[in-house]
Amino acid sequence: MRVTEWPNRGMREEIQSALDVLVGKDLWASGRAADLQWFQFGQCRTVTDSRGGAKEVGEYALHVQCAWRIRKGDVVIVGSRDLYSPAEDTKDGQHFDWEIPGTSRLDKRIHSIFENETRHLLVSVVEAREAGSFTVQLENDYELDVFPHDTLPVEHWRLFRPYKDEPHFVVSGNGIDKEG
Numbered sequence: 554m555r556v557t558e559w560p561n562r563g564m565r566e567e568i569q570s571a572l573d574v575l576v577g578k579d580l581w582a583s584g585r586a587a588d589l590q591w592f593q594f595g596q597c598r599t600v601t602d603s604r605g606g607a608k609e610v611g612e613y614a615l616h617v618q619c620a621w622r623i624r625k626g627d628v629v630i631v632g633s634r635d636l637y638s639p640a641e642d643t644k645d646g647q648h649f650d651w652e653i654p655g656t657s658r659l660d661k662r663i664h665s666i667f668e669n670e671t672r673h674l675l676v677s678v679v680e681a682r683e684a685g686s687f688t689v690q691l692e693n694d695y696e697l698d699v700f701p702h703d704t705l706p707v708e709h710w711r712l713f714r715p716y717k718d719e720p721h722f723v724v725s726g727n728g729i730d731k732e733g
Contacts, residue, residue: 633659
């Protein structure tokens with residue numbers, strides 16, 4: 554494992570180089586595991602998961618554990634904090650539990666963007682920015698913004714090829730890690 558410490562003048566270029574593989578690929582799915590949001594890019598393929606079942610994954614997966622949003626121009630369509638709001642207005646005394654899949658505002662809005670994985674958005678440009686942040690420009694004027702927003706030495710996001718024995722490109726509060 555190699556770690557690039559903060560601050561590093563070459564870090565932005567290293568992130569740009571890692572993310573450039575997404576250009577020309579479709580973003581076709583997004584979902585979550587607890588508060589980790591995942592995005593699937595590229596050709597869809599079926600793999601066998603750890604339980605022996607079939608699972609569809611993309612050529613590339615982006616796992617995000619920092620702030621993120623999908624916007625169209627100046628309008629935020631969905632963002633990471635939407636996870637903590639109910640999909641529908643709750644009635645008095647009704648308890649909302651964001652950990653239950655499908656119950657949050659985030660879940661509902663992601664579902665509508667990708668139309669149950671039937672809608673694909675082509676990546677036209679990826680632009681690495683400061684401090685590990687980046688923007689993925691998609692067709693129809695959509696943009697995915699990812700922006701680390703704390704100084705903790707924890708993982709902010711990772712890009713990898715699912716079910717391939719290859720290093721992951723990880724950005725954390727400590728800088729860039731390349732995990733094998």
